[in-house]
Amino acid sequence: MTLSPTVEVDYLSARRLHDNRPWRSATTTALRNTAVQWAAAFAQPLLPAWDEEWLAPIREHWTNCRVRALEDLxxxxxxxxxxxxxxxIADIAAAADPWREAPRRLALEAMLRCGEIATAHLRYERFEQLLDDELGIRPSPAMAALLRARPAALSTAA
Incomplete structure (x- = not known):
């Protein structure tokens, strides 16, 4: 069985995006116009309805790849x-890997930069509770320090 050359396979399209990461050289306008489309390519897990044992390591590898790409974006x-x-986009990454700190840290940094301090603190507290409830651990000291930093300092840190 073969697919027609006109058939686009989501995984292959997303994999090409992952490998090329066009946002690294995109202009601000291009980034604004296409970031959501790029993020959508990484939003879905690989074959979510399948529960085949052989697929588990492949799915885990793809989840790691797409979350890293979403973090980069x-x-x-x-x-x-x-x-x-x-x-x-950080929220899409966090949904794919709920215990991963990096996308949540990116979201917090963006919120702090735009003055959403209370929302950032609430999100941090929810993440802290998730980690405590599920894994019995706390977020890293670096993540907590981000909340203590002055928002004005964050806007010049990038």
């Missing part, structure tokens, strides 16, 4: 000053 948005996009 969120960081690019943060650097370009696209703070709402940075949060949106």
């Amino acid at each position: 969120s960081a690019a948005c943060l650097e370009a000053g696209e703070l709402d996009l940075a949060v949106e």
